[in-house]
Amino acid sequence: MLLVIKKDYDAISNEGAKLVAEQVRKKPDSILGFATGSSPLGLYKELIRMHAEEGLDFSKVTTFNLDEYVGLPPGHDQSYHYFMWENLFKHINVDPRYVHVPQGMADDVEAHCEWYEERIVKVGGIDLQILGIGGNGHIAFNEPGSSLGSRTRIKTLTEKTRQDNARFFDNMDQVPKYAITMGIGTIMDARKLIMLANGKGKAQAIKNTIEGPISAMVPATIVQMHQHATVLIDEAAGSLLSEEWQMG
Numbered sequence: 696m697l698l699v700i701k702k703d704y705d706a707i708s709n710e711g712a713k714l715v716a717e718q719v720r721k722k723p724d725s726i727l728g729f730a731t732g733s734s735p736l737g738l739y740k741e742l743i744r745m746h747a748e749e750g751l752d753f754s755k756v757t758t759f760n761l762d763e764y765v766g767l768p769p770g771h772d773q774s775y776h777y778f779m780w781e782n783l784f785k786h787i788n789v790d791p792r793y794v795h796v797p798q799g800m801a802d803d804v805e806a807h808c809e810w811y812e813e814r815i816v817k818v819g820g821i822d823l824q825i826l827g828i829g830g831n832g833h834i835a836f837n838e839p840g841s842s843l844g845s846r847t848r849i850k851t852l853t854e855k856t857r858q859d860n861a862r863f864f865d866n867m868d869q870v871p872k873y874a875i876t877m878g879i880g881t882i883m884d885a886r887k888l889i890m891l892a893n894g895k896g897k898a899q900a901i902k903n904t905i906e907g908p909i910s911a912m913v914p915a916t917i918v919q920m921h922q923h924a925t926v927l928i929d930e931a932a933g934s935l936l937s938e939e940w941q942m943g
C-alpha cells in the first residue's frame with residue numbers, strides 16, 4: 696500500500712485520473728472498477744476532459760461498478776446506474792455493452808450476485824478498481840463486520856450509512872435499506888486499487904485505515920494487505936495521521 700497526500704481535492708482527482716489514464720493507454724481493453732459517491736467525481740471530470748481534449752479512448756474498456764441500491768430502478772436519479780451514466784459514461788466513449796452495474800431490481804438477487812462474480816472472472820479480472828471510503832470505514836457497501844473474504848452479495852446498510860446518504864433523498868424513509876455490493880474479497884482480487892478520500896469528515900476513517908489494526912470492523916483497513924493499492928488523500932483527510940506519515 697502506498698499513501699499519497701496531496702494538497703486538496705483537485706490534486707487528488709488529477710493524480711487519480713492520471714493513474715487511470717496510464718492504465719487505459721497501456722492496456723486499451725482494461726477492466727476498470729468504478730465507485731460512486733462524491734469522492735471520485737473530480738477524477739471522473741478529469742477523465743472526461745482527457746477524453747474530450749486528449750482523445751483518451753474508452754471504447755475497448757470493460758467496467759464493473761462496486762455496488763447498487765436494492766429496489767431502485769436504473770432510471771431512478773439516486774440509483775448508482777444513473778449516477779454513473781450522468782457523471783461519467785455518457786460523456787466518454789464507453790461501449791454500453793461492456794458496462795456492468797449490479798442490478799438493484801434483480802428478481803433473484805443471489806443468482807445475480809453469483810453471475811456478477813463469474814462475469815468479472817470471465818473477462819479476466821479487474822485491472823484497476825477505484826474506491827471511496829465511508830465515514831465508518833466501509834468500502835463499497837461492505838459495512839463494519841463484513842467478512843474480509845466476502846464476495847458480491849446483498850448487505851443491510853447501517854443507520855450511519857443511511858443517514859450519510861439521506862441528503863440525496865427527500866426523507867429518511869426513502870433511503871434504501873439494502874444494497875448489492877462487491878465483497879471485500881472481490882475488491883482485493885483487483886490488480887490495482889486507488890482509494891480516494893478528501894475532507895475532515897474522512898480524517899478519522901483514514902487514520903483507522905492507515906494506522907489501525909486490520910479488522911472487519913473497519914473494512915477499509917484491508918487495503919494495507921494489497922500490493923498495489925494507492926491511498927490518495929488530501930491534507931484535510933490526512934490531518935489526524937501520525938507525524939511519520941505526514942512527513943513521508
Ligand code: GLP
Pocket residue numbers: 730731732733734735761762826827828829830834835836856
Ligand atoms: C457510499 C458508497 C461508497 C462510497 C461512500 C462514500 O456508501 N457505497 O462506495 O465510498 O458512499 O461516499 P462519498 O464519496 O460521497 O463520501
